Amino acid sequence: MRYEAAGLTVLYVLTFLIVLPVLCSTWRYSVYYRGGESPDENDPSVLSYFSDVMTSVNDETDERPVFLLVTIVTVRREGHFYLSRVVARLHQLLSAYNGGNGNDGAIRAMICNVDRDPELHQEALDLQTIYPVVRRDVQQQPISYNDLMDKEKDDYIFCLNASQHYHEQISIKKRQSSGTYYILVLEDDAVPLDDLLPVTRRFIDYLKMRRSDDDRDFFYVKLYHPERLQNYWQPEPWRIAEWIAVSVLSVFLLQVVLGLRLRRHSLWIIYFMALTECLGRPHLLQFKRWMFARLASPAAAYNLLAATECCTPAMLFSNTSAYLASAFLSSITCKRGYAKDTALYLYARQSGRQAFVVEPNLVQHVGRVSTLRFN
Template identity: 40%
Template structure:
């Protein structure tokens, strides 16, 4: 008789009970979100599991040191280069910042290198520097770059004529000036207006070539007011007011639900995991090929890299001249307000095609910047 122990009883089938699926799922959830994900993701800057107290300060200092080194390398690059032939239509809008980071040199150096590697697809491109420093001659890096790139500068008296001009309206007027000068200088089909702290990614030209040749043939894209090539990583999560992201999130959950009987659990499980680890890291997989890049409706923030079709640029100039910017209504918010107010469309390319490296803002003073 199987009565001596529970084990013997189980062998005889008297007390055996099948483990509840709920226990297994609960164990999987606890192990994933309580142990494995925190251990693996605690250094991922854009993850919910990121340990700010441990890593933010040293990572910020490491980023600043690396960026400062890249600025010196960019300075050395332009000091030693012999000849230059402009190839690309890009306008870099620049203002004097901290000299030791050489932001505009980093941007210009990366564009120049990538253009040299681009080949025949980039032969019709050109580059223009737009110096909006209040005293144009004080911008040391631009003085160096003027030997290699064409440049326009905004006149000092025009901006100082209005003493009530706030820095956000001043920034918008600078933006309008550079966009207008871009159209006058080259009469291009597209204007890529890049701020001087937006370093291009290696694949930017291959992706733009794919957009020009394939995606922009669709009327709803061809007539868009602008295309953002950057959106802050901290705002790329699923918990944001963009309906398309919610559909993407739900689709990801359903795709990863392997058993129909458990589809609800695995959908929620995979959705939670992708959100907490960070949507930004999933978007990075799209860099495998230009055709994988996503073009979705744009949200409000921000303007480090904006692509304007020429006809759309002219409309944007007219719109922006009618608006006055202020704190809480900067140029990015002003541009976004035009979408509903004027019945326009705008889109953002995912993942980002530039890296925003400017931790020292020209508008907001910050003596101890952090990555987040």
């Protein structure tokens, strides 16, 4: 037992003072991150993608009902190509999905231009040959910081309503019944990842299946939660339980795989708890996604959990919950400390409506230029 204690001391020192500081200095979500290259948020090369794309992926000859409408909310961010990057990636994913899913229903997309002067949002104007663009015309007047929060909320309401109107137009044109459909609202700095569409469809099917006639539809599903808030040391109780479970399992595997006879189990559990937290839970989630993509179905790597408060880069609504969210947001005033994400989260909790978050993330948040302050 004395040798095990000495070995543990050496292991702690080697791991947390030597190996991890060197290994993880460039791991963005580890405690040892020292800075480095940020995600490529401003890549003008994405513009070349559109040189050979002359028409929208929303083929007018596609007679399948539209079960999902992707709406990209956008404003000007001078010198940055966030919107182009999102549209290029979404166009690639939609082309593959709509072309390979038979009669499974179609996905279409639109751009919602809510810039204070939509005619000056040249990037959105250039992309209207790819996806239809709706715009919100508002009077030009000075806006304070608190009013910016409320304007962002009003922009969101406009885009939710515009999405419903656009879907109704599609249904009327194709002489189809609207029925239940879904709206995925993407902010213009949320780049879709490869699994976005199939995993979203999987969870839509799951939520439809578990809903009885007497149950209310879900309120929303978040497809993104900030990585800095995904570590184990967070207030959500289930994360603490997962943290302990992962550490206990690691100790068990250490004994089974290596055949070690460990006696100081509590110290070994603490070691693995510290190890996983220092590595960063977001990196473990990425490893999980990588592993499932190679050993099983990629969609199996994703979980549907109770929603957390922050944030709204990618939000999934049904048509009924979009109407409810629009009506609720129209009844409140947002301000600093009470933005639309907080308002929606508190409303879901107070009204008893179901709100979820998908983990790992299905979009990459690339924006470093806020729309809530003048840059």
